Amino acid sequence: MFDVFFAILRRDLLLAMRRRTDVFTTLFFFVIVVSLFPLGIGPELNTLRLIAPGVFWVAALLASMLALEKLFLVDYQDGALEQMLLAPQPLSLLVLGKVAAHWLITGLPLVLLSPLLGLQYDLPGETIEVLLLTLLLGTPALSLIGSIGAALTLGLRGGGVLVSLLVLPLYIPVLIFGAGAVEAQASGLGGGGHLFMLGAMGLAALVVAPLATSAALRVSAE
Amino acid sequence: MLEVVNLQCTRGDRRLFSGVAFQLEPGELLHLHGHNGSGKTTLMRALCGLVTPTQGEIRWKGAPIRRQREEYHAELLYLGHKNGIKDDLTGVENLRAACRLAGTPISEKEAWAVLEKLGLRGHEDLPSRVLSQGQQKRVALARLLVSRAPLWLLDEPFVGLDAAAVELLQSVVRDHVEEGGLVVLTTHQEVALTSGRVKRLRLGWKKDGHV
Amino acid sequence: MSSRILNWFKFASPATFYPLAGTIGRAAAAVAVVLLAVGLYMSFFVAPTDYKQGEGYRIIFVHVPAAWMSMFIYVVMAFWAATGLVFRTRLSFMMARALAPTGALMTFIALWTGAFWGKPMWGAWWVWDARLTSELILFFLYVGYIALQGAIPDVRRGDRAGAILLLVGVVNIPIIYFSVKWWNTLHQGASVSITKGSSMAAVMLETMLIMTFAFWAYAIAVAMARVRLIILERERDTRWVSELPEVAG
Numbered sequence: 001m002f003d004v005f006f007a008i009l010r011r012d013l014l015l016a017m018r019r020r021t022d023v024f025t026t027l028f029f030f031v032i033v034v035s036l037f038p039l040g041i042g043p044e045l046n047t048l049r050l051i052a053p054g055v056f057w058v059a060a061l062l063a064s065m066l067a068l069e070k071l072f073l074v075d076y077q078d079g080a081l082e083q084m085l086l087a088p089q090p091l092s093l094l095v096l097g098k099v100a101a102h103w104l105i106t107g108l109p110l111v112l113l114s115p116l117l118g119l120q121y122d123l124p125g126e127t128i129e130v131l132l133l134t135l136l137l138g139t140p141a142l143s144l145i146g147s148i149g150a151a152l153t154l155g156l157r158g159g160g161v162l163v164s165l166l167v168l169p170l171y172i173p174v175l176i177f178g179a180g181a182v183e184a185q186a187s188g189l190g191g192g193g194h195l196f197m198l199g200a201m202g203l204a205a206l207v208v209a210p211l212a213t214s215a216a217l218r219v220s221a222e
Numbered sequence: 223m224l225e226v227v228n229l230q231c232t233r234g235d236r237r238l239f240s241g242v243a244f245q246l247e248p249g250e251l252l253h254l255h256g257h258n259g260s261g262k263t264t265l266m267r268a269l270c271g272l273v274t275p276t277q278g279e280i281r282w283k284g285a286p287i288r289r290q291r292e293e294y295h296a297e298l299l300y301l302g303h304k305n306g307i308k309d310d311l312t313g314v315e316n317l318r319a320a321c322r323l324a325g326t327p328i329s330e331k332e333a334w335a336v337l338e339k340l341g342l343r344g345h346e347d348l349p350s351r352v353l354s355q356g357q358q359k360r361v362a363l364a365r366l367l368v369s370r371a372p373l374w375l376l377d378e379p380f381v382g383l384d385a386a387a388v389e390l391l392q393s394v395v396r397d398h399v400e401e402g403g404l405v406v407l408t409t410h411q412e413v414a415l416t417s418g419r420v421k422r423l424r425l426g427w428k429k430d431g432h433v
Numbered sequence: 434m435s436s437r438i439l440n441w442f443k444f445a446s447p448a449t450f451y452p453l454a455g456t457i458g459r460a461a462a463a464v465a466v467v468l469l470a471v472g473l474y475m476s477f478f479v480a481p482t483d484y485k486q487g488e489g490y491r492i493i494f495v496h497v498p499a500a501w502m503s504m505f506i507y508v509v510m511a512f513w514a515a516t517g518l519v520f521r522t523r524l525s526f527m528m529a530r531a532l533a534p535t536g537a538l539m540t541f542i543a544l545w546t547g548a549f550w551g552k553p554m555w556g557a558w559w560v561w562d563a564r565l566t567s568e569l570i571l572f573f574l575y576v577g578y579i580a581l582q583g584a585i586p587d588v589r590r591g592d593r594a595g596a597i598l599l600l601v602g603v604v605n606i607p608i609i610y611f612s613v614k615w616w617n618t619l620h621q622g623a624s625v626s627i628t629k630g631s632s633m634a635a636v637m638l639e640t641m642l643i644m645t646f647a648f649w650a651y652a653i654a655v656a657m658a659r660v661r662l663i664i665l666e667r668e669r670d671t672r673w674v675s676e677l678p679e680v681a682g
Contacts, residue, residue, distance in 0.1 A: 011311075032638075079303070079305055086270055086290050086300055152581060152598055165573070165580050170601070175445075176616045188251050212600070215597050222589075234587055
């Protein structure tokens with residue numbers, strides 16, 4: 001049953017290996033956005049430490065959203081999506097495979113790089129740990145939720161901007177709990193409760209998003 | 223086996239066709255005719271379940287295809303206009319990925335053998351982006367040689383192929399029909415079959431008076 | 434007559450619903466005008482001055498009904514979306530489409546009046562209160578739906594894509610509301626409790642209810658007018674449309 005999940009995952013990772021620039025564009029978008037804030041706000045470390053959780057999370061949100069447009073678009077254009085829709089397995093599994101590959105390509109590098117950027121903001125060790133953990137838990141949820149928007153706007157003119165309009169409001173809970181956990185940790189309250197909520201939200205997205213995305217893909221590919 | 227009842231499809235506001243009905247049994251080939259824009263491709267996509275018809279029903283083995291999507295897809299092979307070839311993958315990788323997706327994985331050796339049969343020898347491990355249009359089409363058609371699906375839906379399979387490839391494809395289709403397969407295809411070419419029945423369906427004739 | 438009552442699905446056909454929508458729409462418009470007149474009179478002249486907030490509080494007679502309606506309309510749209518996806522009734526999608534602008538208008542009114550109320554009460558046009566923030570996000574959801582419908586030229590795809598978005602949205606609204614509330618308490622932000630704070634006199638509650646029903650009737654009236662236009666647009670090639678007196682004449 002999960003063969004098809006791994007089939008898609010493998011194919012997409014192979015494709016990403018052949019075209020590595022896509023990985024780096026999203027990653028460096030994240031790096032640039034995070035680095036822009038000190039330039040706009042000033043290099044005062046106390047302020048930076050205060051805004052860091054929000055900055056990191058908003059940047060992660062934007063980076064994840066930016067990468068969404070390509071999630072199904074190439075498959076749609078070259079006809080591979082039609083074959084995916086005709087696979088004799090549940091479409092949600094295929095969608096899950098695509099989203100997993102997408103997250104490994106665009107989400108994970110950003111998560112792994114965030115501790116380094118955390119140093120730019122003079123975050124203490126434990127806060128960086130929590131930041132890493134929240135991004136690790138939260139960005140898959142972002143990819144899952146985002147896949148719904150990507151499927152709905154598939155092939156539309158101006159799809160990129162439209163995706164942000166549809167998806168960003170849905171990202172808000174993840175933003176609140178992701179940034180909230182880091183902030184709670186930094187202020188000494190401990191981010192456990194937030195992390196728990198973040199995990200719950202990820203699970204909910206794992207259940208709902210592939211179904212909604214599958215339905216949307218069937219509608220959009222017609 | 224495949225039964226189409228009173229089918230109607232629309233595109234935007236325009237009704238493409240209505241009242242389409244036919245039956246296809248094992249060992250039969252249906253040749254779809256029709257001028258450009260008569261809805262051949264839409265009918266093909268409706269037969270796959272990619273397009274939801276506005277009226278009517280498509281049945282496979284007596285049950286509506288909507289109710290048995292996964293089972294139906296396991297017995298179906300569709301090749302459309304866009305051949306689903308990934309530019310950055312080689313011919314072998316493309317073929318193997320497509321087969322894995324269809325639930326019938328093949329070994330690397332098999333993939334090499336099939337592509338060689340299709341005249342792609344020496345091109346198997348080049349990225350598909352450097353292949354010509356016709357060669358890419360051949361990679362897509364390679365799936366027919368390894369497929370075990372009884373129902374083939376082929377939308378303009380001969381476009382872009384040279385004479386030798388057309389000949390080969392015709393024999394593949396012929397073999398499939400003779401072995402009791404079902405084929406629906408759209409093409410402007412005549413398909414020669416030695417046995418098995420060829421049915422014809424012309425779309426759009428009501429409007430413009432073709433027979 | 435009896436068959437008309439028995440067969441609900443009969444009205445799922447645009448041709449039969451079109452005249453019915455006209456009747457309902459006219460009735461709702463009349464009700465809306467009457468209720469609005471009564472409601473506004475009561476809000477300005479009957480409801481007593483609030484001992485804490487003075488005269489400025491009277492804006493809640495518009496604000497609260499608009500906020501209620503904005504949420505209610507989204508749920509109704511999601512209901513139509515689900516009906517459309519399950520029963521494949523075209524009319525359901527048209528209803529969802531017809532309601533969207535009114536829903537967005539209600540959120541906008543709620544936000545606008547919230548700001549007007551906030552300025553004298555809090556000294557700021559905008560406070561990041563949980564309810565106001567949720568309302569803002571709801572506004573984004575409406576805008577997203579309308580933008581998606583606008584971006585899809587194909588009617589069938591637009592209908593169904595919009596319906597999926599509505600269902601995803603309606604699942605998310607409680608989560609969003611809950612998380613915004615959590616966020617708000619954590620940051621100890623200002624809590625604008627418009628209805629609480631001062632105990633409400635019975636006449637205030639009555640006024641608010643009358644205004645709510647007025648808004649409700651208004652929403653029905655404009656939605657019916659809009660759905661009639663959508664039906665005409667989509668069915669323009671059919672015979673029954675060309676035979677309508679307003680079209681043929």
